[in-house]
Amino acid sequence: xxxxxxxxxxxxxxxxxxxxxxxxxxxxxxxxxxxxxxxxxxxxxxxxxxxxxxxxxxxxxxxxxxxxxxxxxxxxxxxxxxxxxxxxx
Amino acid sequence: xxxxxxxxxxxxxxxxxxxxxxxxxxxxxxxxxxxxxxxxxxxxxxxxxxxxxxxxxxxxxxxxxxxxxxxxxxxxxxxxxxxxxxxxxxxxxxxxxxxxxxxxxxxxxxxxxxxxxxxxxxxxxxxxxxxxxxxxxxxxxxxxxxxxxxxxxxxxxxxxxx
Numbered sequence: 597x598x599x600x601x602x603x604x605x606x607x608x609x610x611x612x613x614x615x616x617x618x619x620x621x622x623x624x625x626x627x628x629x630x631x632x633x634x635x636x637x638x639x640x641x642x643x644x645x646x647x648x649x650x651x652x653x654x655x656x657x658x659x660x661x662x663x664x665x666x667x668x669x670x671x672x673x674x675x676x677x678x679x680x681x682x683x684x685x
Numbered sequence: 686x687x688x689x690x691x692x693x694x695x696x697x698x699x700x701x702x703x704x705x706x707x708x709x710x711x712x713x714x715x716x717x718x719x720x721x722x723x724x725x726x727x728x729x730x731x732x733x734x735x736x737x738x739x740x741x742x743x744x745x746x747x748x749x750x751x752x753x754x755x756x757x758x759x760x761x762x763x764x765x766x767x768x769x770x771x772x773x774x775x776x777x778x779x780x781x782x783x784x785x786x787x788x789x790x791x792x793x794x795x796x797x798x799x800x801x802x803x804x805x806x807x808x809x810x811x812x813x814x815x816x817x818x819x820x821x822x823x824x825x826x827x828x829x830x831x832x833x834x835x836x837x838x839x840x841x842x843x844x845x846x847x
Contacts, residue, residue, distance in 0.1 A: 648711040651744035654783040660692045665789035667727045
């Protein structure tokens, strides 16, 4: 990992077109500005990690039985709603 | 061509049914080729089977079925996926579902990691929504179904087998 020191107002160029600026430093927090092409997604890593974890869980924990039962619930719920609407009419 | 699947065993598909994910999915970057398998017994869920690893599959669904007002900035999505020039009509939207609670009735949908599938390019991408009002574990059945007839009414928590 590259580690370097920057002061407030200084910038970093990543690749050819991603510019990271240090805007403010305040009690353990650093405010950064990122200029990048629109096609580059910029994420707080925690959000990415959450998706990663959710994907891992989804690929491992959902069994065919689970999904068939959930599908059955879905149909049952749809049927209940239709019945409810019919009663209201 | 013949493929192996996690849930449905061996099956025959057309080459044109394959969707490529150049960037993979978070957690599965190297997995590039997928196929969408629709089966009546699991509808409204759809199986998203990986061809590079037959042991890897997801269940996905169209979010409009349970949340008609689910919104995604399609223009931004097209840019992020590198699909400049394509129209929103070329793109189908899915969300990945999860039963990590161990109870099918509590199945959740990941609304901040939608899967966009480009029907024209035969490519797909999983977006990561940065500023989003949605949850990564949205309960699809937001209102509990009445449990099957039991002796006395139970709360939702008690109704779930341990």
